[in-house]
Amino acid sequence: MIVLNVLLLGGTGVISRQIVSQLLLAGHEVVIFNRGSRKLPFAGDVEWITGDKSDAQRFEASMSKRTFDVVIDMISFNEADARSTVNTFNHRAGQLIMCSSIAAYKRPYKTNPIKEDAEELFDNPEFAYAYEKAEMERYLQRIAGEQQLPITIIRPSLTYGIGGSNLGVLRQNYNIVQRIRQGKPLVMFGDGTTPWAFTFAPDLAKAFVGAVGNTRTYNKAYHATHESVHIWNDLYVEFGSIIGIEPQIVHIPSELLAKANPGLFAHLVFEKSYSGLFDNSLIKSDIPGFEATISLNEGLRMMLDWYESEANTVDADKDLLEDRLTELYFEWSRQMEAFQV
Template structure:
């Protein structure tokens, strides 16, 4: 098959590209060519188109000149004007358009879990709202017979060189804290549910959608299938590091998001809600399979970080312990204030 990937060297699209090469497809990558190492790895195996998709007129001319495609996979469509440009460029010129969306399109909180395709869309983040707008434009194009559309919605996705998310951002100092037995901050009561999937599994879902007529006009979830509480998530990390889980300090999500909005704001719009998704449709129609358990995937991340010196010394982040100290002090002050009332 002739497949064009808009992107092609990112977290999910790199293994997609490799899978398509391995099965003998004719692959074209459109990107800015900034990830030179990955492009060098694919050199000789893919056709390369260099450009900026946001230069809409030039982009549309480039892909028209590149010819017809059996499938276009859009991995980097984040804004409505970008997919509007894609509709102009590929109308009648591709056999299928696969769009990488996100589970962040769904309404939070939800009254029903797990999330199922077709659930109400009402994103809390700008990222999610933009993806909703993109989805709607593409489904209108599908209904207008511009090309068949498939929407794929990954959740948290990582690879062997990735980052382990936590309540105070993405710093790898979390690993040092756990290894040294230092207390770890967890948003809320630590009982909201989270999933994570390795990019190799998510990529398999994308490849399973290519040329798959059952997927035309539909959306699918491509998340992890281990439903972990955030407390359980940290226990997995401790197990991977071979240490006992240190004390988990639970701080209300709304407070944490105000104390450290740049690091913990995502907890308020995402992490505090159950992030669990039904994958039965993707398993049945796309052959989606979850094969890399979180513990195995995180072990690979830790191995990579250790090999590259990528674990930050937790001493370099004094604010972390300062937040814990402030929380403990104010909690004790409240206890002392109300204790005489015998409540």
């Protein structure tokens, strides 16, 4: 086995903590760079470097005497971020692996399941997150082959995992469990039948670790997702099945939810309202053995165990918002019934 010296920019997020664990399991030497706000216990020795990547000049200076076999960047969200990483490591690393997002794909898709080579990049600045990720990729694609540094791009889909705060339509997390147990309704966007493949962080980490030092992945872009077919309703139905209580689900159009709270719900209109099924043939061909194997049931049990042991705090503001939205839903229902003749 070849032992590589890997720098991870980030290292404590939902996905990156799993990458660190799997790198250590594979026997690699791991260095983590972040702001040092929290240090997680890992089952192996990790070198920590504290700093702020947003200060590009100081960041580059801090790395001026370091070299790495591979750099994995989990904290670049736009072209400027990526440019800083490339400028810093162009002659100091053997490979750069960049975390993008399936949000960078333009909607509507041209393929279903989605294939990387058939799709275009997002071009609507109205949804800033997707647009900036796409701009980052355009920059990386422009410089591919011009730099000494080979670049691999990996695009996660919506990914759940321990430490995450993104589960549920309102990103309610533990609130979902609490509301089901209390018999309170949960809000689902649209009619809840949009197809989706739910992915969990330990599976996604396999893609990043499999790309480390893998020359097949140089100057290529991949998505890496589970391939099981579900619909969005299944997220709450499966939680209810695990808890043993059938959830009450109400359905509200994405456009109305976005009007109620654009910051919380805009992604439903621009991204989640489209099918989330992906063809992973490309990454499987270049990273032999890659496959997402954690089922929705297994993944939600993992999340429930974490909620019960550590993260069992109700978000009162989101709970109130969900109460208000469901009250509006039932009021609309009563008004619509009044139209019956």
